[in-house]
Amino acid sequence: MRTTLSRGRLTTDIVLAGVFALVSLPLALLGNFFDLLALAGFAGALAVRRLSPGWSLGIAWLAALVQMGTLRELQLYDVAVLGVLYTTAAHGEPIVKWLGLVSAGVGSVVATLYLGLLKPALGQSEFLFAPDNAVALTLWLGVTFIAAISVLVLSWTAGLLVRAVRDSREIGRREEVALRERELAEYRYVVEQERNRIARDMHDVVAHSLAVVIAQADGARFAARTRPETAVEALGTIAGVARGALGDVRMLLAELRHAETDTPQPVLDDLEELLAQLRGAGLEVELVERGPRVELGTGHQIAVYRIVQEALTNALRHGDADRPVDVVLAWDQAGVVATITNHVRPGAEPVGARGARHGIPGMRERAQLTGGQLTIETDEGWFRVIARIPAQQGSTR
Template sequence: MPENRISRAKLTTDIVLAGVFGLMSLPFALMGNWADLVAMALFVSALAVRRLAPAWSLGIAWCAATVQMAALRDLQFYDFAVLGVLYSTAAHGGRLVKWLGLVSAGVGALIATVYLQVLMPIFGDTSGLTPENLIAAAFILVASLALLVLAWTAGLLARSVREGREVRRREEVANRERALVEYRYTVEQERNRIARDMHDVVAHSLAVVIAQADGARFAAKTRPDAASEALQTISGVARGALGDVRVLLAELRHREGGAPQPVLDDLGELIEGVVAAGLDVRRVETGEPCELGTGHQIAVYRIVQEALTNALRHGDPGAPVEVRFDWTPTGVSLMIANRLADAAGGPGTTATGATATGPTGARHGITGMRERAQLVGGTLSAEPGGDGVFRVVASIPAQPRSTA
């Protein structure tokens, strides 16, 4: 079974190179006998599969060397194929094959020395073993060992370079995948933020428009001036909402939006707009205001905005709405309380104080408020009390404004 999976192009290259090596060795093999032809064919086969199956390649090379030595043939040109086989065992073989290649280099150098300087003088036509043969044997052992181990070491070096390149490639792929995941997470968070802002802007503006339109409809016959003021308020609120929506849509088209975000100083304008819509808002503050970061200020603003919007849509329009800020050195506690339109909790009222005609928006708004509070490390609860008052209570921790 092949140890490596190589491409067809690489296998074809190995076969072609082995064939070229065989053609170069053929003239020298023809000068010998059948043993040279068999050994040459085996060495060429070993080169052809050196990357596809390094273990088989090493085994075939040993068979070729055995045939050559059994026929008492001298060194031939095709013996250089051993260098390619040893290189491939280190470069492409598994752990066992890799170390078998090194062992084969040492054992092969020793066997070749004994064969050339001991066995051939004894069994050949020479005069036998002489002291000169022993000196030559030492030289051949050192030279052949250095050459064979060098071929194996070159393969090991190529393997290390290839594995290092593969590790770097995997690291690059992992880094790209991690960057892609972070990018998608950032985009998702940004889109969720924009979705919350879109809900807050549109819901609040539409609530003001609806309240003003209802007032204008009733006052059109008896109080034309009041109807005209209501229509003017509707026009201003609609234009402001349109501008905010355009900014949010622009942020959707660009990943990093530079649109200005509301801060605590904008709460006065927000409350004035709700009061103009007919809601009696009473703002109460206690304690010394502490510094809040930009994200914390946005959370406070959006929570107050959503709570007032729900009060405008689902609360008792004749009852006052209390917006309370309790400042401490560690942060601010918010409470927005409004009486429900149906304090008795009739069949048309949901658990959130929203009428049955529009509970989905109220639930989405409360979820958005809770998410905003949690994102800045705070908490929020929103539920009706037994006295018929719906209370939104939030705690936002202090964080100094960024000076960057």
């Protein structure tokens, strides 16, 4: 089976095979045509050893059979067998890898029998020991076999070690790539969550501030002729709210430009300032807290503040301004339940029916991100937002 190999590596293998052939050629020329044929076979096996380790192993076996079939002596070109076995273990497919190990074992047996028995028996070489000295002959064959299999298996084992190191590095590289991809995915998720939070904050700030500005502007317009002092007071409130909204928007834009920010976020202690703004806009708000406060994390406090702010903004825009809005914070060991109830103007369409893009979905998402939940209750004449925000143990306020 062929493997993917760059043109540069293939060229390198061919050049090295050519150099090996040139080095081995002088000794091969001392032999005959079959030595040159075997040399060409071994050089070809080296040339394609990484392009196709299976074909390389087959060509090497063919060259070895030509050499043994013509009863040629060992030559320098036989060293090519070591490179071929190394390549089968380092670059071959699993079946080629194990065929290389089998070839090392079978080749050791064949080489031992060829050099120790076949050539002497055919008169191509003399016996080192007397044929009837079975003990000495057996010992010689054993030493020859051990030497042959040690060299062949050692070259195959070296290729296997290189393969293991390469595979280990590849696994490490893949793990590093996977880790980077996971970190990138986590970063993108955090960025998306931060953008969603900023979008919610932008909506809450702009919607609340514009609602107050509109209510004050309407009041100032009607009071301008009969009660100028009231109109002046309303204009002052509009200016203050607009400045505050401008500062909040600038803060949110700064958050978009910087990964981290030390700008303060609203917490529960800022609720009174929020209610004062709404009361100044003409909305009567009654805040009631039941039970002792429990520990809430900063993120949970922001969620409570923003939910109350959005609910009161909706009440200012769509509710009955002549009737009070009730804000109840019921505390227990599990956390806090914020309930905001307002009366709806006669004939007004319920807030939930208008399909708000950010209002109610934003409140619900804020509650869910803290592990809590938000429910909406409506009936003829009133609208209620109920947010359950759990306590966060071990957090700081």
